[in-house]
Amino acid sequence: MELTKTSWQERYRATQIFTIRCKINDNPSTLAAITQAISKTGAHVHATTAVGIEDADIIHDIRIFCTSKAVCDEAVAAVKAAVKNAQILSVLDEVLEIHRRGTIEMKSRAPIRSLTDLRMIYTPGVADACKAIERDPAVAWDMTGICDRVAIVTNGTAVLGLGDIGILASLPVMEGKAAIFAEFTGISAVPVLVESKDVDTVVNTVLRTAASYGAIQLEDIAAPECFEIEEKLRDRLNIPVFHDDQHGTATVVLAAMINALKKVGKRIEDCSAIMIGAGAAGYAITMALLKFGIKDVTVYDSFGPIYRGRTNKMNKYKEHLAKMTNKNNEQGSLQDGFKGKDIFIGVARPKMVSKEMIAAMNKNSIVLPLSNPIGEIDVADALAAGAAIAADGRTINNALAYPALFRGALDVKAEDITFEMQLACAKTLASLAADGDLLPDVLDRNVHKEAAVAVAAAWKKS
Amino acid sequence: MELTKTSWQERYRATQIFTIRCKINDNPSTLAAITQAISKTGAHVHATTAVGIEDADIIHDIRIFCTSKAVCDEAVAAVKAAVKNAQILSVLDEVLEIHRRGTIEMKSRAPIRSLTDLRMIYTPGVADACKAIERDPAVAWDMTGICDRVAIVTNGTAVLGLGDIGILASLPVMEGKAAIFAEFTGISAVPVLVESKDVDTVVNTVLRTAASYGAIQLEDIAAPECFEIEEKLRDRLNIPVFHDDQHGTATVVLAAMINALKKVGKRIEDCSAIMIGAGAAGYAITMALLKFGIKDVTVYDSFGPIYRGRTNKMNKYKEHLAKMTNKNNEQGSLQDGFKGKDIFIGVARPKMVSKEMIAAMNKNSIVLPLSNPIGEIDVADALAAGAAIAADGRTINNALAYPALFRGALDVKAEDITFEMQLACAKTLASLAADGDLLPDVLDRNVHKEAAVAVAAAWKKS
Helix, strand or coil: CCCCCCCCHHHHHCCCCEEEEEECCHHHHHHHHHHHHHHHCCCCEEEEEEEEEEEEEEEEEEEEEECCCCHHHHHHHHHHHHCCCEEEEEEEEHHHHHHCCCCCEEECCCCCCCCCHHHHHHHCHHHHHHHHHHCHHHHHHHHHHHHHHHEEEEECCCCCCCEECCHHHHHHHHHHHHHHHHHCCCCCEEEEECCCCCHHHHHHHHHHHHCCCEEEEEECCCHHHHHHHHHHHHCCCCEEEHHHHHHHHHHHHHHHHHHHHHHHHCCHCCCEEEECCEEEEEHHHHHHHHHCCHHHHHHEEEEEEECCCCCCCCCCCHHHHHHHHCCCCCCHHHHHCCCCCCCCEECCCCCCHHHHHHHHCCCCEEEECCCCCCCCCCCCHHHHCCCCCCCCCCCCCCCCHHHHHHHHHHHCCCCCCCCHEEEEEEHHHHHHHHCCCCCCCCHHHHHHHHHHHHHHHHHHHC | CCCCCCCCCHHHHHCCEEEEEEEEEEEEHHHHHHHHHHHCCCCCEEEEEEEEEEEEEEEEEEEEEEECCCHHHHHHHHHHHHCCCEEEEEEEEEEHHHHHCCCCEEEECCCCCCCCHHHHHHCCCHHHHHHHHHCCCCHHHCHHHHHHHHEECCHHHHHHCCCCHHHHHHHHHHHHHHHHHHHHCCCEEEEECCCCCCCCHHHHHHHHHHHHHHHEECCCCCCCHHHHHHHHHHHHCCCEEHHHHHHHHHHHHHHHHHHHHHHHHCHHHEEEEEECCCCCCHHHHHHHHHHCCCEEEEEEECCCCCCCCCCCCHHEEEEEHHHHCCCCCCCHHHHHHHCCEEEEECCCCCCCCCHHHCCCCCCCEEEEEEECCCCCCCCCHHHHCCCCCCCCCCCCCHCCCCHHHHHHHHCCCCCCCCCCHHHHHHHHHHCCCCCCCCCCCCHHHHHHHHHHHHHHHHHHHH
């Protein structure tokens, strides 16, 4: 029982997209020959477009999905072999092309077409807006973009599954998150790269530049520094501070869990869980599951289970986990850890979980191997090994949660994004999933809107 | 000889714009009665639009220019008195309305309509862009928005003519500048509010967050801290750092000066000048005039002329001015300072210069009273007192310079904005002015484009 969407793209799982621009004879059968040739390689044709005509030739853009650059090279060779005189004009890496010059841009909300426009937006008119704020600082919320503006703050120490690649290499992720904010909820997000691994330096830099934002999203900051940075900023700012790798992920996991439990007919109170990963996501998901009502969860990090009395590679957050989880104080192997569990959640490393481990779980098990871009176990393998439900990071996507959480918080000028707001978001997401799906369509703008309304209502209620 | 554009708006000089929404009888003569009534007050009708119909009534938006809110109240009363049963539904302050929720917004450069879009902009595709930058950090210039992104940094200590109103109240100005950047040159500018008056704190905060920007614009930072902050940042960053209040203003003044000198048939080398104001703009304009070739300029601050040997209220920048200017070491009154001068430039306080002072200048004098929003002397008064050319801040607008300076610098990945680039910008602006005008139309996108090309060429030449 595969609950993930089986769109062709997810089926093929291709992560690379190339466009082959080729000049061929303007003969209707030539394009057929090209697509035929490509179909015999590992590449899949996504789209073809005639982009130009030159005398007897026609220029086609053939967009293909590939699992690697090598597959694209294969496709190019196949086109050359199949079509006489085909000229390959260029091969573009579309992923890099979409990131060229960045995926976001700042725009003026009003056109500046007349001197009147200019004099209202800029001097001398703007002085009226300044003076209104000087008289009453609370006016700034309405009289500037603060009400829609979020800082996406990173120090580049835990970027995607790539690790500590530095702030510069992390920027495409921050821009991508900002593009999603803009498209899904109209939030204006600004990447803020802070060049420091020191907790207090990051905190102080954010504090000193926080005035123009209505909320702060922390992103891709390594544990355990991320916990301290978030704690200190939350203490000292009266706007929401939210580490997405923690709470965004936890919110989407909760949403999926609500539907998964319904599907398998279990109650969270009765479930036992094994969690692999005690970093930002693992810690936050565990805390969220506990608040959601789970009684029995054991967390593994790369050194084994976290238990009371463990002394190796602990920190104050793992001590807290040891206190709150692992009710039987299990100290066995990872293989042992799966035995008799109802739920597995992985936020650790690709392909580290075996079919045997899944097979050792209880009947009707829920398996969420979320490491990115490749899960701890293949979804199909998990299902084959007996999981009732399996879904990975392609389904459990935090782009479903963070836009609505921030939109909802900003809409009611919330000073925090609380667990209650996350739970309201998760419940709304769960309720909007199509029959048989764990989660709704991330592209459906109405999903984000409804979730944001629920988040805002949860703040007002508290 | 008034060289400024005589658009009705500049003639009326109204700085406030209101929209009166009123419901009136749907009788063609009623609108005529309303505009007639308003015309007898101090308000000027800018536009009327029928925005709704209700049974026998029609709802009109009457947009008026006023010199104050009191004039608007007058107009509202006049409408009520002139039209029986006229219902005033609302009176909107349009300047505040245009700043409501801010004048800028971050947008996605590509639509996110399919899972493929999402997977290219965000995970897993984005990892390719990250890895490309990790391998070669220089790639970040092309593979992110850095090439188009400028930080507009302020600490709110010298905002417009309003002074030290703080970072929050300064935000509408920073947003307005960003809106102009976006509209005129496609630059993505981000307001960065730094909560500190300490030079090193501001410098360190900017240094730690500079990685995602292609250039830094400093804005509305008080002298003399602005000089130190700029110097330190220029020393430590390999991207342009440019204090607009200094160099943007100086660039536009140079452009106007080129045309003004041509008009009066004088050479800069032969001119003597009096400058009032030794803050950011005054200092930078003086330095620019010296580089441009002037031999005789005396600078006044609020304590009198700056001269060699003065001990009161000096700092190292004023010491430098004392060394470089005031060749006769004049120590007299402001009135004395105007005698026999060819050029007056004011960047100080409204209405501090008298007709008598202007009358004491040489024949064919050039008078630029630039204090904002009201000049040191009224342009009409200056002309009446004998100035050959007079123009104030409405004409000498730095929105003509900074967009092109940054666009040109970013286009060639310049590491600095040099005086040569400013001069190239000024010369191009001067060359594009219509006959009789000092400067070209700030709304003409082609002006910004051509100036940016000249700026880029000047960097490449150096």
